Amino acid sequence: MSINATQSEKMIHIPITQVLPGMVTARDIYSRNDQLILVKGTRLLPNMIAKLMFYAIESIYVYKTEEDINSDSSYYNRIKQSEDFKNFKQTYDDVMVEIKDSVNLLLHYSNQVPEQQLLHKVEKIIRTSKNRFHLFEMIYCIHEHDDLTFIHSINVALICYVFGEWLQIPPQEVKILTICGLLHDIGKLVIPKEVLNKPGPLTKEEYEIVKDHPEQGYLLLLNHKMDDRIRLAALEHHERYDGNGYPLGKYGNEITPFSMIVAIADVYDAMTSRRVYRGAICPFDVIKLFEEEGKQQYDVKYLIPLIQKIAEIYINHTVKLSNNQKGEIILLNKDCLSRPVIKVDNEFIDLSKHKDLRIETVI
Known part of the structure; x- marks a missing residue:
């Protein structure tokens, strides 16, 4: 939907993390x-904001507006009120403090990454979930937190752990992949906090500082004893298969496999992340973006199995469609995962054949 806006004096330049539904x-x-x-x-x-994050848009120009759209759903509210989630969040918060301490020790006092120690902390969170699908639902609800850098890094580590299992990577390799996810954004820790956490618009120079975090992360880890793929994940997680990523513009198989998996986990978490002021993006909007536009940016041998598994999480879940009908997901369309078959009362609606409809939210 496009509207006319004539009040140019209200135009502001803001980071994508501060963009709200309803802005123009x-x-x-x-x-x-x-x-x-x-x-x-x-x-x-919300799905448009997800698309901007998918394309790694750092900032945009918008007009100020008072409108907002609440994309939250009763389903995720129920999860947040459950004892399972409360226990999960308690463990998560405790582990985050421990990981912060370990990373600070790594940055200032040690030349060796405590891989096993970090892994045990991540696994402590995983053990609080019933299964891998349940873990994804917990992660989806955990984002409302002040420390976005650490919470994102832990989420990416958890997602990488599950992705590694889904891709049938050997267990010892899954452990390395998990640490790749945990430390992929470590370069942000050397960015001045007044820049990284700036509440208002960033200057062009400040954006360049933030975009330098992959190289900063690689350099920070360069003199530490570790699997080289951990360093490369810090460097390459913003590279894209079509060569349109950064900082080096690597193309195709020039990007190491673990870095590619971390890149998928990174953007998945960014798009599905909840903010108190924004709410979460519908998972099927995220799947649609990966299906329609991700095949150019990510290696399909990793991407397709992962979005297949993510879609499977929601089989038998109740959803609301864009026409306000409510129904149950009963079957996935292999070639169009974002458009499953929905049972509405006694009617079966194949969304792959009804392009005018979409899943609006999980309820």
Whole structure:
């Protein structure tokens, strides 16, 4: 939806992390390879914000607006009120403090990454979940937290652990992949906090500082004893299969496999992350982005099995469609995972054949 906006004095330049549903784009938005993503005057919906994150858009120009859209759902509210989630969150918060201490020790006093120690902390969180699907639901609800850098890193580690199992990677290798996920954003810890946590718009120079975190992370880990793939994940997690990533513009198989898996986990967590002020993005909007546009940016031999498994999480779940009908997901369409078959009362609706409908939220 595009609207007219004439009050240019209200135009502001803000980081993507501060973009809210209801804001209106003040300029056309293009990807790194000059593909038009959204036109000026678009009123942003949660799935559009997810798309901007998918394309690693760092900031946009918007008009100020008072409107907001609450994309939360009763399903995830129920999870947050459950004893399972309360226990999960308690363990998660305790482990986050421990991981912070370990990483600070690594940064300032040690030349060896305590891989086993870090892994045991991540596994402590995993053991509080009933199964891997349950873990994803817990992660989906955990994002409301002040320390976004550490919470994102722990989430990516958890997601990498599960992805590794789903991809049938040998257990010892899954452990390395998990540490790759945990330390992928370590370069952000050397960025001045006043820049990283700046509440208002960043200057062009400040954005360049933030975008330098992959190289900073690699350099920070360079003199530490570790599997080299951990360093490379810090360096390469913003690289893309089509060569349109950064910092080195690597292409295809130039990107190491673990870095590619971390990249998928990184953007998945960023898109599904909840913010108190924004709510969460519908998982099927995320799956749709990966299906339609991710095949150019990510290695499909990792991407396709992962989004298949993510979609399977929601079989037998109740959803609300864009026409306000409610129904149950009963079957996935292998070639169109974001458009499953929904049972609404006694009717079966195949969303792959009803392009005018979409899943709006899980309820």
